[in-house]
Amino acid sequence: DTAVSQTPKYLVTQMGNDKSIKCEQNLGHDTMYWYKQDSKKFLKIMFSYNNKELIINETVPNRFSPKSPDKAHLNLHINSLELGDSAVYFCASSQRVGIEAFFGQGTRLTVV
Amino acid sequence: DAKTTQPPSMDCAEGRAANLPCNHSTISGNEYVYWYRQIHSQGPQYIIHGLKNNETNEMASLIITEDRKSSTLILPHATLRDTAVYYCIVRVVFGNEKLTFGTGTRLTIIP
Numbered sequence: 001d002t003a004v005s006q007t008p009k010y011l012v013t014q015m016g017n018d019k020s021i022k023c024e025q026n027l028g029h030d031t032m033y034w035y036k037q038d039s040k041k042f043l044k045i046m047f048s049y050n051n052k053e054l055i056i057n058e059t060v061p062n063r064f065s066p067k068s069p070d071k072a073h074l075n076l077h078i079n080s081l082e083l084g085d086s087a088v089y090f091c092a093s094s095q096r097v098g099i100e101a102f103f104g105q106g107t108r109l110t111v112v
Numbered sequence: 113d114a115k116t117t118q119p120p121s122m123d124c125a126e127g128r129a130a131n132l133p134c135n136h137s138t139i140s141g142n143e144y145v146y147w148y149r150q151i152h153s154q155g156p157q158y159i160i161h162g163l164k165n166n167e168t169n170e171m172a173s174l175i176i177t178e179d180r181k182s183s184t185l186i187l188p189h190a191t192l193r194d195t196a197v198y199y200c201i202v203r204v205v206f207g208n209e210k211l212t213f214g215t216g217t218r219l220t221i222i223p
Contacts, residue, residue: 004155037153041197041215042213042215043150043156043199043213044213045211045212088153090155090156092155092156100146100158100161101156101158101211102158103155103156103157104155105154105155106153106154106155
């Protein structure tokens with residue numbers, strides 16, 4: 001059983017397109033996150049949701065719109081994709097006052 | 113910004129203990145020390161965390177100095193599968209939940 005699963009694992013798309021990455025966790029956690037890891041391997045938080053409510057938004061361009069239909073899902077929609085959006089995107093979840101965060105296996109997005 | 117300093121890389125012989133240092137001289141009283149690792153671009157994996165006492169679990173031990181300005185992660189019997197980037201992170205648990213990753217230490221286990 002995969003605790004945090006992301007789809008797709010790889011995504012190649014052209015500039016200007018709109019794409020979505022899906023994330024689901026089966027751990028019963030209240031908090032979910034999106035992280036971005038760029039080509040230099042820096043891992044930075046983008047968003048955090050707690051019980052479907054946005055609690056962290058780290059000055060991410062508004063082309064990125066997270067959506068949480070329920071607390072087990074946090075999807076990331078990206079409009080008008082740019083070359084600089086190429087990165088690996090990780091979803092994670094944790095308890096609200098939790099000890100550890102569980103990460104998905106990542107989605108490698110390549111914008112051409 | 114990360115509040116920790118780690119060496120960029122380390123090597124360790126297979127079967128030996130790997131000792132990974134971390135400096136966090138500006139740590140606050142309510143901040144915990146967390147360790148995660150990332151194996152070959154997989155998702156980061158939680159290892160261990162502590163506040164001021166030494167901690168041990170099935171993966172590793174965490175030694176925190178008395179002044180809490182530095183800590184050491186110990187992998188007691190390193191295997192090739194422990195080759196990864198190890199991140200030391202300080203965070204407040206009962207507040208902002210985000211993890212702020214630094215550049216980490218790339219640990220290479222040598223056969």
